[in-house]
Structures are given as C-alpha cells and as structure tokens.
Amino acid sequence: MKKTSQSLKLKNVLVSDSIQKSYSYVLTELRGKNFAHLFTPELTPKQMLELGVFGGSYLNDCQKEFPKSWFSKAKLSDHGCDENMNFFGVDASQPLSVWQQKGWIFHEDPRGWFQWYCRYYMGRRMPDEDKRQISRWKNMRRHISQIEIHCVNGDLDCRKKQRQALLHWAYDSIRM
Numbered sequence: 634m635k636k637t638s639q640s641l642k643l644k645n646v647l648v649s650d651s652i653q654k655s656y657s658y659v660l661t662e663l664r665g666k667n668f669a670h671l672f673t674p675e676l677t678p679k680q681m682l683e684l685g686v687f688g689g690s691y692l693n694d695c696q697k698e699f700p701k702s703w704f705s706k707a708k709l710s711d712h713g714c715d716e717n718m719n720f721f722g723v724d725a726s727q728p729l730s731v732w733q734q735k736g737w738i739f740h741e742d743p744r745g746w747f748q749w750y751c752r753y754y755m756g757r758r759m760p761d762e763d764k765r766q767i768s769r770w771k772n773m774r775r776h777i778s779q780i781e782i783h784c785v786n787g788d789l790d791c792r793k794k795q796r797q798a799l800l801h802w803a804y805d806s807i808r809m
Contacts, residue, residue, distance in 0.1 A: 646755075650695040652743045660756035668753075672767045674803030678751045682707035686801050687726060689718030691747060699751055720807070721789070725797035737769070746770070750803060773802040780809050 648656040665677065676684070682692075682703055689710030696704050708718045716724040732738050732745050741762060742749040749766045776795045784791035786809065796806035 644756075646698065646757075648695065648698055650698070653695075656741070658741070658752065658757045658759075661758050662756040664755055666756075669763060669767055672770065674750070674770070675805040676800070676803045678747070678754050678803075679703040679707075681747075681800060681803060682709075684708070684800055684807070685718050685720040686797075687719075687747065688714030688716055688724065690714040691744065692751070699755065719797050720800055721793040721797040723793045723797050725794045725801060747801065770802055773799060773804060777804065777806075777809065780806065784809070 644660045646658050646660060648658075668674075678699070679702060683706045685708040689708050690713050692699070693709055710718050714724070714726070716722060719725065729738070729745070738745055739762060741759065742752065746766060746769060749762065750770075753763060753766070776799050779795055780792050780799075789796065789807065796809070799806035
C-alpha cells in the first residue's frame with residue numbers, strides 16, 4: 634500500500650506545563666481534518682492567535698504542544714491579559730474562575746474551550762467532550778444574530794465586545 638501525505642500515524646502527546654502535569658492524549662485524526670458534522674469553525678487556532686484573542690495570554694506556557702507556526706505571528710502578552718492584544722481592543726473574557734464555577738472546565742482541558750479546540754484541531758477526539766464543546770460553540774451563534782440585527786455590515790466599531798467574543802469561538806466576526 635502506497636503511503637501518502639494524508640496518511641495518519643497515531644501520535645501520543647505528553648503535556649507538562651504550569652496547569653497540566655503528566656497529561657497525555659492521542660491524535661487520531663489528521664490535523665485540521667475530519668471535524669464533526671456541522672462543526673465548521675471559520676478560523677483556525679493559528680488565525681485566531683494572529684488576530685488577537687484572550688488578551689494575548691492564552692497558551693503562553695504550553696507552546697511546545699502545538700506547531701511553532703501558530704505562534705510566529707501570534708499576538709501574545711508578556712505581562713498577563715492585555716485587552717489591547719485583542720483584535721477589537723476590548724476585554725470579552727470572563728476569568729477562568731467563573732468558567733470553573735459554572736462547570737464549563739474539565740480536567741482534560743483546564744484552560745477551557747480554546748484549548749479543547751486546539752487539541753481537536755490537532756486531531757484529538759473525545760466523543761462526549763467533543764459533543765459538549767461543539768454544542769457550546771453552536772450556542773455562540775446568538776451573538777452573530779445580534780450583530781446582524783444591530784450593525785451595518787462591516788462596521789467593526791459596532792458591538793466590539795460581541796465581535797471579540799465570537800473571535801474567541803472561531804467565528805470570523807471581522808467579515809460581518
């Protein structure tokens with residue numbers, strides 16, 4: 634059988650950073666391929682990091698886990714969350730403690746949705762967690778409706794906080 638560049642070789646990823654020690658997972662899909670039906674993010678993790686999300690303070694200590702290319706043009710902050718690093722220059726995040734209190738954080742992805750998405754994009758699959766996170770991603774569409782109702786197409790000053798929140802969830806709110 635001829636091996637192609639699209640062949641999948643299962644890969645075990647070992648994570649050890651400031652939040653997760655000795656966690657491992659297996660990549661079972663090709664990077665950026667074979668997403669669940671109706672899960673159609675408009676931005677890749679690399680694009681999100683380059684645009685500016687999470688105040689530039691996301692994944693700063695765990696870059697070794699992901700491709701170097703994701704971080705070559707990423708807007709990252711050396712001094713914690715900085716809303717000026719966000720594309721829309723506004724803070725559209727809640728503290729991790731709020732996410733933990735609401736039960737939205739699971740031990741596999743202690744940084745939340747974006748960490749899950751990065752790992753999903755890389756090829757990790759966890760059926761129950763994938764279903765839960767994709768459902769949460771779909772629920773963000775309500776913000777798209779608000780932008781469509783209240784903003785002129787292309788007015789990036791309209792509803793900046795909602796637009797930034799949508800970027801955090803891989804929706805391209807710059808084109809709305």
